[in-house]
Amino acid sequence: MQGKDSKLKIPDTVAGILKAAGAIGDKYGFKVFAVGGFVRDLLLGADNLDIDIAVEGDGLRFAKELATRLDGPMITHKQFGTATIESIVRVDIATARSESYKVPAAYPNVKFSTIKDDLKRRDFTINAIALSLNKDSFTNIVDFFNGRKDLKRGIIRVLHDQSFIDDPTRIFRAVRFEQRYGFRIEAHTEQLLRHAVNSGVLHKLKKQRIEREQAIISKEKKASRMLARLEGFSGEKECRA
Numbered sequence: 001m002q003g004k005d006s007k008l009k010i011p012d013t014v015a016g017i018l019k020a021a022g023a024i025g026d027k028y029g030f031k032v033f034a035v036g037g038f039v040r041d042l043l044l045g046a047d048n049l050d051i052d053i054a055v056e057g058d059g060l061r062f063a064k065e066l067a068t069r070l071d072g073p074m075i076t077h078k079q080f081g082t083a084t085i086e087s088i089v090r091v092d093i094a095t096a097r098s099e100s101y102k103v104p105a106a107y108p109n110v111k112f113s114t115i116k117d118d119l120k121r122r123d124f125t126i127n128a129i130a131l132s133l134n135k136d137s138f139t140n141i142v143d144f145f146n147g148r149k150d151l152k153r154g155i156i157r158v159l160h161d162q163s164f165i166d167d168p169t170r171i172f173r174a175v176r177f178e179q180r181y182g183f184r185i186e187a188h189t190e191q192l193l194r195h196a197v198n199s200g201v202l203h204k205l206k207k208q209r210i211e212r213e214q215a216i217i218s219k220e221k222k223a224s225r226m227l228a229r230l231e232g233f234s235g236e237k238e239c240r241a
Helices: 012-028 037-044 059-070 115-120 147-153 169-181 187-198 207-218 223-232 236-240
Strands: 031-035 051-056 074-077 082-086 090-095 097-100 109-112 130-132
Touching: 012 031, 012 051, 012 059, 031 037, 031 115, 037 051, 037 130, 037 147, 051 059, 051 115, 059 074, 059 082, 059 090, 097 115, 169 187, 169 207, 169 223, 207 223
Parallel strands: 051 090
Antiparallel strands: 031 051, 031 130, 074 082, 082 090, 097 109
16 A cells, blocks of 8 residues: 655655665665654654665665765675664665564574565564655555554554564563553454463573663653553563563
8 A cells, every 4th residue: 555645744854865765776776665663753753863774676785875875884784685874863774575483582584575575574563664765656655554554543563473473572662662652552462462471482582682672661761661561461570581
């Protein structure tokens, strides 16, 4: 599903970067999209100047030229087809990809793919919305999974039933987004979350991944509410471990 949002207001700070990204995509014949939390917060009217870009094409080639245009240092991860540019704002670039998990809580196997597959691999529908950056479709919204509908209703919903098993850190993120925005975790998603916690899947996570999620929560304005919500789920010891 595609279309424009007439109420969309892109901050001047990033508008030039998005247009530059689209122009590079047009030059190489790549489809280029802003994705993830940047698009979510843009639609909500919330501040988020960290830009995530997905490229249907050679993401590293694209990133190299964007870094030159922005005159910012770049760090690349060739094995994952990703790069980070530090400019006026932080820009994370990734080749559009699909993911599969051999075992629960492991890092995924990556295969380069389309924007639909890239959005499908994400944690929640509200984070699976893209904004086209190519000139002929600039600011068109790409929403295959009704993320905008869930944004308007204030709902946190996973994209598939194995989501929390594949990546248990999504348990922390579900609570974080719910409390940050005053949303609610959708009933079936909460059922899946509780099942994942009760199955002990958090024990499969490496300690540093849990510590990272806890550190992110500690910086939130509603950190105490987030921790209380985590403790409300059965298996609270695993959530705090």
